[in-house]
Amino acid sequence: MIIAERKPVNEIVEMVRDAKRVLVLGCRGCVSVCSAGGEREVELLSSLIRLGKQKQGQKAEVIGATLVRQCDKEYVDEIDQWQGQYDAIVSMACGVGVNFIANLRPNDQVYPAVNTTSFGGSTEQGVWSEQCAGCGDCVLHLTGGLCPVARCAKSLMNGPCGGSVEGRCEIHQEVPCIWQFIHERLNRFERREDLERVAPIRDWRSAGHGGPRKTVRPDLTL
Amino acid sequence: MAFTPNIQVFCCHYTSQQALAEGREGLTADGFPPNANINRLVCGGKLKVSDLLAAFEQGADGVCVVGCRPDECHNLMGSQRAARRVLAVKKALEELEVEPERVAMFHLERGFHPEFVRVTQEMNEKVQQLGPSPFKGEQG
Ligand code: SF4
Ligand code: SF4
Numbered sequence: 001m002i003i004a005e006r007k008p009v010n011e012i013v014e015m016v017r018d019a020k021r022v023l024v025l026g027c028r029g030c031v032s033v034c035s036a037g038g039e040r041e042v043e044l045l046s047s048l049i050r051l052g053k054q055k056q057g058q059k060a061e062v063i064g065a066t067l068v069r070q071c072d073k074e075y076v077d078e079i080d081q082w083q084g085q086y087d088a089i090v091s092m093a094c095g096v097g098v099n100f101i102a103n104l105r106p107n108d109q110v111y112p113a114v115n116t117t118s119f120g121g122s123t124e125q126g127v128w129s130e131q132c133a134g135c136g137d138c139v140l141h142l143t144g145g146l147c148p149v150a151r152c153a154k155s156l157m158n159g160p161c162g163g164s165v166e167g168r169c170e171i172h173q174e175v176p177c178i179w180q181f182i183h184e185r186l187n188r189f190e191r192r193e194d195l196e197r198v199a200p201i202r203d204w205r206s207a208g209h210g211g212p213r214k215t216v217r218p219d220l221t222l
Numbered sequence: 223m224a225f226t227p228n229i230q231v232f233c234c235h236y237t238s239q240q241a242l243a244e245g246r247e248g249l250t251a252d253g254f255p256p257n258a259n260i261n262r263l264v265c266g267g268k269l270k271v272s273d274l275l276a277a278f279e280q281g282a283d284g285v286c287v288v289g290c291r292p293d294e295c296h297n298l299m300g301s302q303r304a305a306r307r308v309l310a311v312k313k314a315l316e317e318l319e320v321e322p323e324r325v326a327m328f329h330l331e332r333g334f335h336p337e338f339v340r341v342t343q344e345m346n347e348k349v350q351q352l353g354p355s356p357f358k359g360e361q362g
Contacts, residue, residue, distance in 0.1 A: 009317045040272075044314075047275040052318055054279070057359035 001030035001121070002094045003128045004037060004114040006045070012090060013052035015111040019060070019088035022049060024113070025079070025101075026066035027093035034128055036114050037092030039066045045092065045113060070097025076104050119150075136206030136213060142194050144185035149207075151178035157199040159183075227283035227349040229258040231342055232273070232304075234266045236296045237288050240335040254339045255346040266290070267300030274311045274325060278357050284349030285311075285325045288341060290332050301329060320356050323348060 016022050024046045032038025046064040053060040063085060069075045070093035079089070079101070088109045091098045094116040101110040118130035133150035139157070140147060149155050153171035156179065163170030164177035186195050206213070233241075238260060241249055250256055261277075263269055266289035277285045287308050289301035305327045312322035326348075328341040 009314065010319070040270075043272045044275065047272055047279060048314055048318065050279055051275065051357050054357045054359050055318060055320065 001033055001119070002096075002116060003034050003118045003120045003130070004031050004094050004116045006036055006041065006092075006114050007112070009045075009048045009052055012045070012111070012113055013049060013056075016049065016060075016088045016090060019086070019109070021061045021086045021088075022063070023079075023082055023086035023089045024049065024062060024064045025070070025089055025091050025093070025097075026064070027068075027070045027091075027097050028066055029069045029071070029093070031093055031114060032066075034122070037094075041092055042066055045090070049090070067093075069093075070100055073100070073104065076100050079105065079108075133207070135204075136208075137203070139199070142197065142199075143182045144189065144191070144194075146178055146182050146185065148178060148182065151175075157202060159195065225350060225354060226257045227346060227354070228281050229255060229342065229346055229349060230261060230277040230282040230285045231258050231288060231345075232261045232263060232266075232269055232277075232285070233288040233338075234263050234290065234296070234300065234304075236290060236332045237266075237330060237338065238262050239333040241338055244335075249339070252335070252339050253343060255342055258342050258346060265297045265300040266295070266304030267297055269304045269307055271307045271310045271314075274307065275314065278324075278355060281355070281358065283324065283355040284345055284352070286328060286342065286345040287326070288328045288330055288338060291329045294332065296332065305329070321352050324352060324355065 024042050026032065026037050026039055026042035028038060035041065042064040046062040049062050050060055063082060065082065067075045067078055070091060088111060089101060090111050090113045091101060092113045094114065095112065098110055098112045101108060119132045119134055120128045120130045123129050130150050132147055135149045148157060153169055154161055160177060160179035161170070164180060167177055167180045169175045169177045183195060186192065241254070241260065242262065244252070266287065269287065274285055287304050289304045290296060292302050292305070295301040308325055308327040311325045315322045315324060326345060330337045330341065
């Protein structure tokens with residue numbers, strides 16, 4: 001899922017310095033699962049914005065609400081029920097949610113409350129780690145299911161850089177060298193030939209270097 | 223100029239047993255600060271970060287949470303959970319550039335009274351030194 005984390009409160013308070021009425025808008029999707037922007041976090045941030053404003057001697061009305069998703073037009077439409085009750089929306093969804101509101105509500109000011117950091121999974125309670133970079137051309141069938149694009153600091157495609165020490169990445173010592181893991185796994189499956197295959201020069205257009213990506217499913221469109 | 227802080231004490235049912243049995247007068251006679259208000263919870267684990275923040279929004283100058291010793295919590299983890307939430311509030315106060323000492327967690331023996339009174343006095347004195355909550359804005 002998409003992982004995000006809340007921006008520092010003072011930054012958010014500064015974004016809405018001119019707003020007297022703020023709508024803090026959570027999302028029940030990914031950001032709710034990674035405890036960055038769900039209902040509970042909306043309650044907290046609402047309180048923190050009020051306190052931040054109070055500290056500056058201002059009073060602010062803060063409404064908190066949470067949509068099922070902010071990355072779906074039909075759910076974004078639900079914002080209309082608070083029409084006229086806010087001067088600014090602080091979205092606690094990932095960047096997609098903020099963009100969707102900006103796309104669909106030309107006259108609303110919308111600000112991001114979180115930093116959208118990665119696609120990851122929860123490895124233990126309270127810890128999330130990046131697993132996929134959404135490159136659009138998956139190579140996991142060649143790498144034993146472990147992603148060299150997202151999990152190698154240099155996104156190498158043809159094996160380790162040679163800098164790892166005792167299985168740890170030379171860039172971040174706390175991270176395992178994913179290429180070492182890939183080797184161990186492929187050896188275990190006796191798939192050495194996959195390791196010897198030279199990966200062709202990669203076409204990164206699918207990874208976003210070719211402009212915004214779009215997915216169309218004709219079988220689903222109306 | 224004397225400043226009488228608004229102190230909000232959150233404590234679990236087990237920690238506050240004796241305090242509640244004594245009633246306000248008995249408590250005051252024992253030295254419990256008259257400006258401190260007890261908010262009783264079924265368990266420290268029930269405490270939410272937003273409850274503590276709401277106390278500041280409603281004018282508290284200091285907030286303290288009193289619960290069982292970490293390894294003696296009646297409900298096993300409640301008091302450790304409360305301590306985590308106090309840490310989260312400290313962090314939030316720091317982010318807002320407000321003294322994190324305005325919120326504190328105390329782990330005490332269950333139902334024992336003098337220590338309970340002592341920590342609230344301690345909190346009261348600390349907050350007196352800190353002065354009024356910056357959240358009260360310009361009006362002080
Ligand atoms: S190769 Fe690309 S699509 Fe596959 S896991 Fe890695 S980043 Fe994600
Ligand atoms: S040490 Fe391993 S994970 Fe780190 S950059 Fe080199 S190959 Fe990639």
